[in-house]
Amino acid sequence: MTEMKTALVIGGGPAGLEAAIKIGQAGHKVILIERTGSLGGTLRKLYSSFPRWENPEDLVNYLAEQIRNSSLITTMTDTTVTAAKKSAQGYQVTLETNGGKSKEIKVGAVIIATGFELFDASAYGEYGYGIFDNIMNSLEFEALLKEWANNKEKISPPKTIAFFKCVGSRDRSKGMPYCSKICCMYTAKQAGLVKELFPQTKCYVFYMDYRAAGREYEEFVRSVIEQKHVRYVRGRPAKVMPEDGRLLIRAEDTLMGLPIEVTADMIVLAAAIIPSQGTREMASLFQTKIDQYGFIDYETNQPLKAGDRVFFAGACGFAVEILGAMEQGAAAAAEVLSLFNQEN
Numbered sequence: 001m002t003e004m005k006t007a008l009v010i011g012g013g014p015a016g017l018e019a020a021i022k023i024g025q026a027g028h029k030v031i032l033i034e035r036t037g038s039l040g041g042t043l044r045k046l047y048s049s050f051p052r053w054e055n056p057e058d059l060v061n062y063l064a065e066q067i068r069n070s071s072l073i074t075t076m077t078d079t080t081v082t083a084a085k086k087s088a089q090g091y092q093v094t095l096e097t098n099g100g101k102s103k104e105i106k107v108g109a110v111i112i113a114t115g116f117e118l119f120d121a122s123a124y125g126e127y128g129y130g131i132f133d134n135i136m137n138s139l140e141f142e143a144l145l146k147e148w149a150n151n152k153e154k155i156s157p158p159k160t161i162a163f164f165k166c167v168g169s170r171d172r173s174k175g176m177p178y179c180s181k182i183c184c185m186y187t188a189k190q191a192g193l194v195k196e197l198f199p200q201t202k203c204y205v206f207y208m209d210y211r212a213a214g215r216e217y218e219e220f221v222r223s224v225i226e227q228k229h230v231r232y233v234r235g236r237p238a239k240v241m242p243e244d245g246r247l248l249i250r251a252e253d254t255l256m257g258l259p260i261e262v263t264a265d266m267i268v269l270a271a272a273i274i275p276s277q278g279t280r281e282m283a284s285l286f287q288t289k290i291d292q293y294g295f296i297d298y299e300t301n302q303p304l305k306a307g308d309r310v311f312f313a314g315a316c317g318f319a320v321e322i323l324g325a326m327e328q329g330a331a332a333a334a335e336v337l338s339l340f341n342q343e344n
C-alpha cells in the first residue's frame, strides 16, 4: 500500500511548493499538480516583494530547483483534479491535463493550495474599471511595473498615479466585510517602486486606514511615505471622471475635512482577495468545509485540516503574504507526515 503513503499537493504556488518539498524531504512520495504551465503561482506575476524589496523570481527559482532535485516529487503542470473518491485509506483521484488526457491515482492525503484571485472591481461603476484602459487592478499593475523596469529608457513616465485601497474589502454592500490583510502592504510597495523607477512621478494613496502588522511592515510603509515621498490621503474616492485623456478623482480628505481633487494618468485598485476558481472547485470535490466567502475552512482545534485526510495551505484559506503561505505549506506537510507515521 505504498501509494497510500503518497501525498497529492494541488497548486504550485509558494504554499504548495513548500508543502511538497517538506514531504519529499521526509522521505515520502508527492504528486504535485499545477493547473498552469509553470510553477510559482502569483509570485510569477510580481515585480518585487514587500517587506524586503526582493525579486520574487529568485524565490520561485529556489523552490522549483528543490522540487526538480527531489526524486520523490513528481510534478505535473497543465493538470488539475476532475474527480475524487474517498476510500478507507485515502482518495482515488482523477487527474486531467489541459489537453484532455486523464489518469487515475491513489493517494493517502491531499493538500489543497489553490490560492486566490482578485475581486472584479468593475462592481464599482464609479471607479471606471473595465471602462478606461488606465484603470487597473493591482496584479495588472505588477505586470506593468515589470514592463516599465525592462524598458525604462523607452517609457515616458506618468505624471501622477493614484492608488485606491480597500476596493471590495471592508464593504458589506459587496459581500466582503473582511479586511484583505495584504493590500496595505503591496500598495505601499507598488507606490514605492514607481518612485524608484520614476522619481518625478507623483503618487497618491487613498486610504481608510493602513494596516501594517507584521515583522518590518510598519517600517516598510513609513519608509515609502518618508523616504520615497508617496502622499497618503485619508478618504474614500467618491468618483472618477475622464478629463482630457486623464482621470479626475473627487474625494474627501477626511483628516483635513476638505474636498480634494487629483488628476491622475492612471489609477490602481487594490481589489479584495477572494478564493480562486480552483479553490472553489477543489473544496467541492473534496467536500471540505468552506466559510461564508468560499475560503477553505478549518476544523476546530486543527488549523490546517479541512476534512478527513485533507489539509490546506496558503491563500485558499484566506489572504496571506508569501512567507505566511510557505509557513502554512510546511505546517500542512507536518500534518500529513504525522498522519503517515501514525499508520506505520
Ligand SMILES: Cc1cc2nc3c(=O)[nH]c(=O)nc-3n(C[C@H](O)[C@H](O)[C@H](O)COP(=O)(O)OP(=O)(O)OC[C@H]3O[C@@H](n4cnc5c(N)ncnc54)[C@H](O)[C@@H]3O)c2cc1C
Pocket: 010, 011, 012, 013, 014, 015, 016, 033, 034, 035, 036, 040, 041, 042, 043, 046, 048, 049, 050, 051, 079, 080, 081, 113, 114, 115, 116, 138, 139, 142, 182, 186, 189, 276, 277, 278, 279, 281, 282, 313, 314, 315, 316, 320, 321, 322, 323, 325
Ligand atoms: C498585487 C499583489 C501583490 C503582492 N505582493 C506581495 C509581496 O510583495 N509580498 C508578499 O509577501 N506577498 C505579496 N502578495 C501575496 C502573494 O501573492 C501570496 O501570499 C501568495 O501568492 C500566496 O501563495 P499561494 O501558494 O497560497 O497561492 P497562489 O500564489 O495563488 O498559488 C496558487 C496556485 O494554485 C494553482 N491552482 C489553482 N487551482 C488549481 C487547480 N484546481 N489545480 C491545480 N492547480 C491549481 C494556481 O494556478 C496557482 O499556481 C501579493 C498579492 C497581490 C495580489
Ligand code: SF4
Pocket: 165, 166, 167, 169, 170, 178, 179, 180, 181, 182, 183, 184, 185, 209, 210, 211, 270
Ligand atoms: S489590508 Fe489595507 S487596503 Fe487591504 S482591505 Fe485591509 S485596510 Fe484595506
